[in-house]
Amino acid sequence: MELLQGEFSLTADLQIEEGHKIALLGPSGGGKSTLLAAIAGFKPPQSGRILWRGEDITNTHPAQRPVTLLFQDHNLFPHLSAAQNIGLGLRPDLKLSRTEHDTVARALARVGLEGHGPKRPAEMSGGQQQRVAIARALLRDKPILMLDEPFAALGPALKQEMLDLVAEIVDAAKATLLMVTHQPEDAIHISDQTLLIANGKAHAPQETTALLANPPEVLRNYLGQ
Numbered sequence: 001m002e003l004l005q006g007e008f009s010l011t012a013d014l015q016i017e018e019g020h021k022i023a024l025l026g027p028s029g030g031g032k033s034t035l036l037a038a039i040a041g042f043k044p045p046q047s048g049r050i051l052w053r054g055e056d057i058t059n060t061h062p063a064q065r066p067v068t069l070l071f072q073d074h075n076l077f078p079h080l081s082a083a084q085n086i087g088l089g090l091r092p093d094l095k096l097s098r099t100e101h102d103t104v105a106r107a108l109a110r111v112g113l114e115g116h117g118p119k120r121p122a123e124m125s126g127g128q129q130q131r132v133a134i135a136r137a138l139l140r141d142k143p144i145l146m147l148d149e150p151f152a153a154l155g156p157a158l159k160q161e162m163l164d165l166v167a168e169i170v171d172a173a174k175a176t177l178l179m180v181t182h183q184p185e186d187a188i189h190i191s192d193q194t195l196l197i198a199n200g201k202a203h204a205p206q207e208t209t210a211l212l213a214n215p216p217e218v219l220r221n222y223l224g225q
């Protein structure tokens with residue numbers, strides 16, 4: 001597919017195999033967020049198609065796509081509590097059953113926020129807010145989870161913990177993960193494949209360790225090697 005955006009054009013001619021955990025790596029402005037937005041249905045391509053399990057979803061409404069997309073920030077509704085924000089992942093009308101309330105409580109505990117359910121985002125730190133957003137994304141149970149630099153606001157220890165949690169949940173659900181990161185060590189930590197995007201071209205995913213052991217020039221420049 002090809003997507004035009006002002007002066008910028010993104011081309012992506014590639015296939016992603018289900019069940020992989022894929023890091024998106026490449027220079028700022030290269031098109032990483034644009035690719036995720038195209039897959040999620042927020043930016044329509046000018047030409048080409050996006051297929052999911054052989055079905056053309058190029059014109060499918062974002063809500064109907066098999067995808068959850070989590071941004072670095074602006075993920076939570078400020079007037080809702082942490083528990084309500086998570087509950088939205090289960091039921092958009094928030095009419096939760098007792099079992100669903102329990103699921104929300106477990107999700108909060110899972111991201112280390114037991115007892116924080118009644119708090120509103122403004123009463124929480126940036127990292128705590130992001131953990132709430134992650135809890136909701138994980139509950140949505142879609143086959144593709146896309147994270148756009150999700151852990152930038154977290155300290156190193158917490159970031160490792162969250163990467164491990166995401167990996168564990170993605171593996172358990174046999175889901176596919178696409179995660180934008182600027183940290184090669186995060187790519188090594190969580191991904192088995194890495195998709196390089198530079199200068200508006202998305203390359204086919206390659207094995208992360210092999211790619212980073214022998215990076216092409218554009219990746220070497222980006223990594224400062």
Ligand SMILES: Nc1ncnc2c1ncn2[C@@H]1O[C@H](COP(=O)(O)OP(=O)(O)OP(=O)(O)O)[C@@H](O)[C@H]1O
Nearest residue numbers: 005006007008026027028029030031032033034035
């Ligand atoms: N709404 C827009 N209108 C016009 N151009 C845009 C728009 N949004 C982004 N761009 C341009 O598209 C290009 C790709 O942006 P994109 O956000 O996908 O890059 P990125 O690889 O995610 O960068 P970063 O690592 O800095 O987040 C950039 O050159 C950017 O200036």
